[in-house]
Amino acid sequence: MDELLDWYRIVRRDLPWRRTTDPYAILVSEVMLQQTQVARVVQRYEAWLVRWPTAPALAAAPLADVLTEWVGLGYNRRAKALWEAARVVAAEGWPEDLTRLPGVGPYTAAAVGSFAFDRHELAIDTNARRVYARWGFLPTPSAEVNQAVMELGATLCRAHEARCDACPITLCGARGQRVERPARQARTPFVQTERYARGRVLAALAGREEWPGQLAPERIERALAGLVRDGLAVRDGDRARLA
Numbered sequence: 001m002d003e004l005l006d007w008y009r010i011v012r013r014d015l016p017w018r019r020t021t022d023p024y025a026i027l028v029s030e031v032m033l034q035q036t037q038v039a040r041v042v043q044r045y046e047a048w049l050v051r052w053p054t055a056p057a058l059a060a061a062p063l064a065d066v067l068t069e070w071v072g073l074g075y076n077r078r079a080k081a082l083w084e085a086a087r088v089v090a091a092e093g094w095p096e097d098l099t100r101l102p103g104v105g106p107y108t109a110a111a112v113g114s115f116a117f118d119r120h121e122l123a124i125d126t127n128a129r130r131v132y133a134r135w136g137f138l139p140t141p142s143a144e145v146n147q148a149v150m151e152l153g154a155t156l157c158r159a160h161e162a163r164c165d166a167c168p169i170t171l172c173g174a175r176g177q178r179v180e181r182p183a184r185q186a187r188t189p190f191v192q193t194e195r196y197a198r199g200r201v202l203a204a205l206a207g208r209e210e211w212p213g214q215l216a217p218e219r220i221e222r223a224l225a226g227l228v229r230d231g232l233a234v235r236d237g238d239r240a241r242l243a
Helices: 002-011 023-033 038-051 055-059 063-070 077-092 106-117 126-135 143-155 194-205 217-229
Strands: 233-236 239-242
Touching: 002 143, 023 038, 023 077, 023 106, 038 063, 055 077, 063 077, 063 239, 106 143, 126 143, 194 217, 194 233, 194 239, 217 233, 217 239
Parallel strands: none
Antiparallel strands: 233 239
């Protein structure tokens, strides 16, 4: 893996979570980065750590404040799970099995274990899984290898474009093969999805947006019911507020 690591040390993006081994800061970054673009996360990540620099600080915050700070990052259940994980850490410390923390699955546990605790395990997210499938082999795990593979999958070895000419891995089993773009499938416009409605209603409850009066009443009702069901909002009679 020398060629991969040499390449990574030259081209690596300077991302704030790569400058720390603090498990809490790394957990925050991993949760924020789930299905959210890096460019959108950087500023929000830094602001979050200014406001809540430690797990106990986040654990002591009202959930409503946490949800308000999360507005715009999507999938608000992730914010609640992160808050719940911070409460566990504040009360009991970091567990040996990180999947015991709310919202932490095998990939996130491996990433935090590798980057914060120097555990020798592969953190296999969607990008890494694609890279390893194309290589046809798995490397010896380390924190730097994990970071390098993620960088490779995000910049060169992408799902719909493999830039083999610029790739440092010469023994890749798929080197030079054409990557076929899958046929584009029709998707429901985002503004018509339940996720969009939930996001607008939660942002309004947080005071970050106006009440989404442009949405049909039944969409607002479904969004509210879902937020209440997920523990993100509560109803007081005819009114609703953040949990």
